Amino acid sequence: MIDLSQADLLGKGSSRACYVHPYDEHKCVKVTFSASRNITSEELKHYRRYMKRGISWDMISKAHGYVKTNFGEGAVFSLARDYTGEVSRPLEHYLRPDGLYLLSEEELLKAISAFRAYLFRERIVLRELKVDNLVYQRLNAHEGKIILIDGIGNNEFLPVANYSVRFAWRTLKRKWLKFEQRLLIFYPGNVALQRLFKDFHREL
Template sequence: MKLIESPLALSDALLIAKGRHRACYQHPDHPELCIKVHLDPYDDLETIREVRYFKWLHRRKVNLKGIADYRGKYPTTLGMGYVYELVRDYDGQVSKTLDHYLKNFELTEPRINALTSAYQEFKQTFQRHYISMMNLKAYNIVYKRESESYGRFYLIDNLGSANLLPLSYFFTSIATRTLQRKFMRFESLVRERYHFSINS
């Protein structure tokens, strides 16, 4: 007998944040997970593309350190829900985006050091495992505070490539060059928009 899954009830009380396309909710039963639903249910192509790449990475058992992993989909009262790891700080708070820190943080020397070394580690992980991403944005990275003075970056959105079968998934030399371009563009974007040198 097949049990019919009743949709998960999502309410405003569970809302973490909204992006331009998706709203991100705390999973009602699992504090370590979040569920993303589309603001426009017909605008889900980006997520489908991203999920396809996650499945490809899972099959190849690629190390996903630095990425909020995808855990599957589940119907909700607000439409199809896509379940991901929810990134939390050491004190249990939901981690905030890099954009938030660059806009609202007084950038003292220890904080600058924490952000720049988190960035170096993040960049190395993608380069070491040839992981593809779309254009990198400071609001699509969260900074997980692991202590008062130390943290890590996690990509929470825009993994994979826009192409159906991107060459960068199969050729490490192409992946390396594409990633290099993405990171350089991101570094100059952060310099222009936030007057911050993340690569120093």
């Protein structure tokens, strides 16, 4: 039994709360508090599928199974930390106008390009690609990478993308375009994003 009473709360969504693992600072524990919407078991099915497929976990928070906690059953995941030891911040932190100075345009372009290539290469099917499901892990003072911390799953009526490369890419392409649209709406002053997405569209 893990006691999360004094554990640091990393965030709380509509159905789950995420805590720093009290015995391992490089892991976190997600606990479902809404009985009406338990997505963890469905999510872990997809993680097991990816484990069998032998994907790279370079840009996804890896799952480490279940634990019992004083708040109920929890799922353990890897926790991204910067080279300074701090918990990696959400990507949104670096996209806001007041956060631009923290990340150069070159770093931002490189990180998003690499993340997009990773999703398509590994065929990671997502329920929804949202900026609040992504963190930017600073590897050193001038380099970093984006890590997906939530949102894995397939909410399509016919989950063909789980088994077909062609349908996986088609689904990813559609969800990536929606992701771009949201970023351009919420961060209209970010010229780097506008230029990057134009380059992506030339590739499609």
